[in-house]
Amino acid sequence: xxxxxxxxxxxxxxxxxxxxxxxxxxxxxxxxxxxxxxxxxxxxxxxxxxxxxxxxxxxxxxxxxxxxxxxxxxxxxxxxxxxxxxxxxxxxxxxxxxxxxxxxxxxxxxxxxxxxxxxxxxxxxxxxxxxxxxxxxxxxxxxxxxxxxxxxxxxxxxxxxxxxxxxxxxxxxxxxxxxxxxxxxxxxxxxxxxxxxxxxxxxxxxxxxxxxxxxxxxxxxxxxxxxxxxxxxxxxxxxxxxxxxxxxxxxxxxxxxxxxxxxxxxxxxxxxxxxxxxxxxxxxxxxxxxxxxxxxxxxxxxxxxxxxxxxxxxxxxxxxxxxxxxxxxxxxxxxxxxxxxxxxxxxxxxxxxxxxxxxxxxxxxxxxxxxxxxxxxxxxxxxxxxxxxxxxxxxxxxxxxxxxxxxxxxxxxxxxxxxxxxxxxxxxxxxxxxxxxxxxxxxxxxxxxxxxxxxxxxxxxxxxxxxxxxxxxxxxxxxxxxxxxxxxxxxxxxxxxxxxxxxxxxxxxxxxxxxxxxxxxxxxxxxxxxxxxxxxxxxxxxxxxxxxxxxxxxxxxxxxxxxxxxxxxxxxxxxxxxxxxxxxxxxxxxxxxxxxxxxxxxxxxxxxxxxxxxxxxxxxxxxxxxxxxxxxxxxxxxxxxxxxxxxxxxxxxxxxxxxxxxxxxxxxxxxxxxxxxxxxxxxxxxxxxxx
Numbered sequence: 087x088x089x090x091x092x093x094x095x096x097x098x099x100x101x102x103x104x105x106x107x108x109x110x111x112x113x114x115x116x117x118x119x120x121x122x123x124x125x126x127x128x129x130x131x132x133x134x135x136x137x138x139x140x141x142x143x144x145x146x147x148x149x150x151x152x153x154x155x156x157x158x159x160x161x162x163x164x165x166x167x168x169x170x171x172x173x174x175x176x177x178x179x180x181x182x183x184x185x186x187x188x189x190x191x192x193x194x195x196x197x198x199x200x201x202x203x204x205x206x207x208x209x210x211x212x213x214x215x216x217x218x219x220x221x222x223x224x225x226x227x228x229x230x231x232x233x234x235x236x237x238x239x240x241x242x243x244x245x246x247x248x249x250x251x252x253x254x255x256x257x258x259x260x261x262x263x264x265x266x267x268x269x270x271x272x273x274x275x276x277x278x279x280x281x282x283x284x285x286x287x288x289x290x291x292x293x294x295x296x297x298x299x300x301x302x303x304x305x306x307x308x309x310x311x312x313x314x315x316x317x318x319x320x321x322x323x324x325x326x327x328x329x330x331x332x333x334x335x336x337x338x339x340x341x342x343x344x345x346x347x348x349x350x351x352x353x354x355x356x357x358x359x360x361x362x363x364x365x366x367x368x369x370x371x372x373x374x375x376x377x378x379x380x381x382x383x384x385x386x387x388x389x390x391x392x393x394x395x396x397x398x399x400x401x402x403x404x405x406x407x408x409x410x411x412x413x414x415x416x417x418x419x420x421x422x423x424x425x426x427x428x429x430x431x432x433x434x435x436x437x438x439x440x441x442x443x444x445x446x447x448x449x450x451x452x453x454x455x456x457x458x459x460x461x462x463x464x465x466x467x468x469x470x471x472x473x474x475x476x477x478x479x480x481x482x483x484x485x486x487x488x489x490x491x492x493x494x495x496x497x498x499x500x501x502x503x504x505x506x507x508x509x510x511x512x513x514x515x516x517x518x519x520x521x522x523x524x525x526x527x528x529x530x531x532x533x534x535x536x537x538x539x540x541x542x543x544x545x546x547x548x549x550x551x552x553x554x555x556x557x558x559x560x561x562x563x564x565x566x567x568x569x570x571x572x573x574x575x576x577x578x579x580x581x582x583x584x585x586x587x588x589x590x591x592x593x594x595x596x597x598x599x600x601x602x603x604x605x606x607x608x609x610x611x612x613x614x615x616x617x618x619x620x621x622x623x624x625x626x627x628x629x630x631x632x633x634x635x636x637x638x639x640x641x642x643x644x645x646x647x648x649x650x651x652x653x654x655x656x657x658x659x660x661x662x663x664x665x666x667x668x669x670x671x672x673x674x675x676x677x678x679x680x681x682x683x684x685x686x687x688x689x690x691x692x693x694x695x696x697x698x699x700x701x702x703x704x705x706x707x708x709x710x711x712x713x714x715x716x717x718x719x720x721x722x723x724x725x726x727x728x729x730x731x732x733x734x735x736x737x738x739x740x741x742x743x744x745x746x747x748x749x750x751x752x753x754x755x756x757x758x759x760x761x762x763x764x765x766x767x768x769x770x771x772x773x774x775x776x777x
Contacts, residue, residue, distance in 0.1 A: 111586040112145040113766060119168065119578035129564050129572040131722050138168040144181075144766055145585075154189035160200075160709070162766075170727060171768075179243045181711070182216075194223040203710045203733070204235050204347065206257045206270040208698050209306045209316050209339075210285050211347040214710045215253060216240055230260040239347065241713065249277050253347055265290045270306075274346040281310040283345045299323040306343070314340030316350065329364035329635075333654065341383040349694040355379040360654070364610075368637035369399035370651060374412075388423070391415040394683075398649040400638020405436035408649040408659060412683065424455040431681065433659070435640040435647065442472040442642050452495075462496040470506075474643035480513035483643040499530040506751065510644070510775050512667075515549040519775045521750035535566040543750035545771055556580040558771075560725070560750075576726070582766075608634040612652050612703045614662065615760040618674040619739035624666045636662065645774070652676055653699045657683040658692055663774055673761035675774050680755055689754065690716035693746065696756050697733060700744055707733040707744075711767040721754045724770070732767045747773030 118139040123130040142164040150156040162181035166172045172180075183200035198219045204211050217237025224230060239251040255272040266289050274281040285306035292299050299321065306316040316339040324331035341353040356378045363371045376392040394412030401407045414427040428451045435444035448466035470487035489504040506523035520543070527537040540563040547556045557579050564572040608617045608630050618627055628639070628646065639646040639662075648662040659679040665672045678696055680689050693716075701707070714720065714729035723729035725748060732745040740762040747757055748770040757773050765772055 106148070106150045108147065108149045110145065110147050111584075112143070113582055113584045114141065114143050115580060115582040115766060115768070116141045117578055117580045119170075119576065121170070121574075121576050123572065123574040125572040126564075126570040127572075130574040131562055131726050132170075132574050132576060134169055136169075138170070140164050140166045140168050140171045142171075142766070142768060152190065154194075156187045157185070159184045174242070174244055181709075182243060183709075192225050194225070196221045201710070202235070202237065203707050204237060204253065204255060205701055205706050206233070206255055206272065207268070207285060207287055207304060207306075208349045208694070209304055209318060210270050210272055210283050210345055211253060211255055212349050212694070212698065212701070213239055213347040214712060216243065216246060217252075228260060228262075230258065233257040233259075249275070251276050251346060264292070272345070276346065279311060281308055281345060283308050283348075285316075296326045297323050298326060306345075308343050308345055310342075312342040314342035314344075316340065316343045329366070331362045331364075333360040333362075334358070335360075349691075349698070351380065351691075353380065353382050353384070355382050362654075364635055365399075367400065368632075368635050369397060369401065371395075371397050372651075374657070386419045386422070389415070389417045389419075398651060402436070404638075404640075405434060406638060406640045406647065406649045408433040410659065410683065422456065426453040426455070427451065429682070431659070433649065435649075437641050440474050440643075442640060443469070444472075444640075445469045460496055462498075463494045464491065466491040472642055475511070478513070480511050480516065481643075482509070482511035482513075482518075484509050494530075497531060498534075500534075501528045501530075502526065508751070508775070512644075517547040517549075518545070519750055520544040521775075523751065535569045537567070538565045539563070541752055543752075545750060552584045552586075554580075554582040554584070556582070608636070610634055610636060610650075610652070611654075612676070612699060612758070614652055615674045615676060615758060616704070616737050616739070616742060618664070618671055618760065620671055620673060620760070620762045621739075622671045624664065624669050624671060627664065627671055639664070653678070653696060655699055656692065656695050665774060673759050675760075676758040677774065678756040678758075688716065689720065689746075693731060693756055696758070697744060700733070700735070700742075700758065704735045704742065708736050709734045721752065724748055724754055725752055727768075727770060730767060730770060734764075743772070745770075745772075747771065749773050750775060 116139070120137045121132040122135045123132055127133070142162070144162040145160070147159040148156065160181060160183040163177065163179040164172060166175055166178050172178050181201050183198065183202070185196065185198040187196045188194065201214060201216055202219045204213060204215045204219065215235070215237025217235065219233065219235035219237070222232040234256050236254045237252065238246060238248045239253070240246045253272055253274045255270070257268060257270045259266065259268045268287040270283070270285045270287070272283040274283065283306065285304055287304035289300065289302040292301070300323070301321050303319045308314050318337050320333065320335045322331070322333040335356070335358040337350070337354065337356040339350050339352050339354050344352045358374065358376045361373045373395045374392065378390040380388040380390070392412055392414050394410065396410040398408045399406070409432045411430045414429070416423055416425040416427070418424070430449045432447045433444070435442065446468045448464065450464040452462045454460045466489065468487065468489040470485060472483050472485040474483050475481065485508040487506045491502040493500050502525060504523055504525040506521065509518070509520040511518045522542045523540070525539045529536070540561070542561040543559070545556070545558040547554060559577045560575060562572070562574045608614055614636070624646070631637070636648055636650050639648040644665060644667065646664040646666065650662050651660045652662065653660060656678060658681060661677045663675040663677060665675060678692070680692060711730055711732040714723050720729050724746060727748065729746070732743060735742040737760065740760060741764055742758065742760050743764050744756070744758045746754060750771070
């Protein structure tokens with residue numbers, strides 16, 4: 087809630103910019119690809135076997151007649167012949183945007199038409215729309231901003247139906263001394279339903295002796311077919327000079343409080359308490375107590391209680407440790423569900439000369455008090471080794487790992503072994519990544535077949551001036567014994583031509599995110615990413631991080647990796663990675679895992695939490711791109727290129743991108759990168775490799 091758009095017009099924040107003529111940038115990508123499946127078709131990640139292709143175009147235009155007046159436009163589309171690329175064939179418009187920012191008059195403004203991101207609060211509206219938006223910032227003693235918007239929630243311009251799902255909204259943010267108030271009013275319409283949503287939010291920092299506090303609250307009301315309300319309150323604080331901090335949070339949402347575009351869980355009562363302690367050596371301890379009551383107004387509510395503790399940071403001088411232990415209770419009112427679960431996760435990494443060794447342990451116990459004889463126990467051990475390689479101008483790393491897992495106490499008991507190898511090479515215009523693994527599953531049930539699954543993926547890129555050529559292949563081999571096997575692959579060749587000399591996807595001249603200075607002190611939160619600019623010296627950056635309490639990173643061949651939590655409201659494991667080459671920062675990345683933490687959040691909820699945290703820190707994203715839906719098979723869609731989540735903010739040092747990239751090892755995780763530039767949103771293989 088802290089930054090809906092405080093310092094509203096980033097154009098004004100970048101007032102030193104000079105007038106410039108029309109600038110055109112962008113890229114054109116042509117791709118040929120082949121999909122093929124043999125054997126059992128239903129087990130293949132590729133439902134269609136065919137040879138196909140497409141050509142996609144993205145054009146950005148910027149015109150800045152003066153330092154405080156800027157126009158920008160963005161058009162993206164595809165000539166498509168592939169069912170994997172888009173649901174439509176032929177010419178498909180995908181992204182359209184025209185905007186103007188002007189700070190010369192008494193009322194500074196930003197006007198947008200096309201694709202934009204609508205954000206008032208997580209309890210009222212947080213989603214991309216197609217329509218128009220205007221932000222106004224009147225001059226005067228009262229700091230205020232006004233947001234007006236209208237748009238349709240649609241994935242396709244070609245099939246846009248306004249009546250399917252649309253929203254009108256107004257939001258007024260003002261600062262009265264140290265108090266920030268926000269009033270939101272929205273109307274949401276669907277063909278069979280209309281909603282009116284109103285909310286009032288407030289926040290203020292204050293001090294009590296040697297403690298620093300921040301209070302936040304929002305009350306929301308929905309009027310529709312059924313009226314209902316939502317409440318939120320949070321109190322956070324810290325004790326100056328001690329490393330001690332805490333956070334108390336409470337939420338209540340009625341059964342019928344379901345605004346279109348909100349990212350809350352209706353019919354829920356939630357209470358949380360968090361305690362954190364940061365030692366002088368950079369080791370962060372934390373404890374949490376959480377309680378949720380879902381389906382609270384129904385006849386059979388679900389109670390979830392979690393008690394957890396963890397630690398992350400440097401140990402033994404050279405190692406990085408992460409531990410998370412929690413107990414969870416799940417209970418239905420009618421006792422149809424009654425479980426007591428315990429989960430313990432531990433991660434450790436350390437460099438031994440040129441070698442980097444990492445390991446992880448997982449233990450999980452489920453005590454089911456309803457289903458007799460079903461008390462699963464999971465034990466898992468994983469080890470990875472990474473070694474730097476170089477020959478001539480080419481350098482990189484080679485790695486190998488093995489994972490062992492034993493599941494018992496359930497009809498689905500199994501013992502699994504998964505060895506993997508990985509290779510990453512780069513030099514001059516060349517870049518190559520490879521990942522291969524074999525998962526051998528040995529179920530205990532006599533009727534269950536043994537199963538071997540092989541995954542292999544390789545990606546090569548070559549840059550020549552404004553041209554980039556690429557070739558990639560993904561192989562999937564599934565062999566049950568007994569049973570019918572499945573062999574499938576995807577192979578592709580890509581040519582991209584960049585209109586400008588440096589590949590970029592964010593529209594030039596897009597509104598700047600609200601960031602801290604790249605040379606100033608570093609705060610231990612998400613602003614770490616933008617405080618480290620691409621091109622900064624690695625040693626200087628490590629010194630600045632150490633001064634902020636972020637110490638003990640593990641040095642890998644092309645990265646320095648820290649076990650550190652930068653998003654306090656996200657419980658999942660977080661790592662800060664500084665990708666570097668020749669003593670300079672290439673990009674700073676935050677990696678958020680999607681492993682369960684006891685709170686019941688699925689990957690969709692975790693992504694929305696991360697997105698909300700980024701919006702509160704950096705304001706509304708300049709561009710977003712969403713395709714596909716979260717669900718049981720979203721990782722398969724991600725691997726096949728049918729699932730995309732991207733949000734971008736423009737910074738003085740480059741672009742800040744949040745998303746879920748496609749990885750060669752098939753692991754789905756959330757990543758936030760700060761880099762000079764990125765490939766187009768359709769090129770989803772932009773994450774950090776290897777693990």
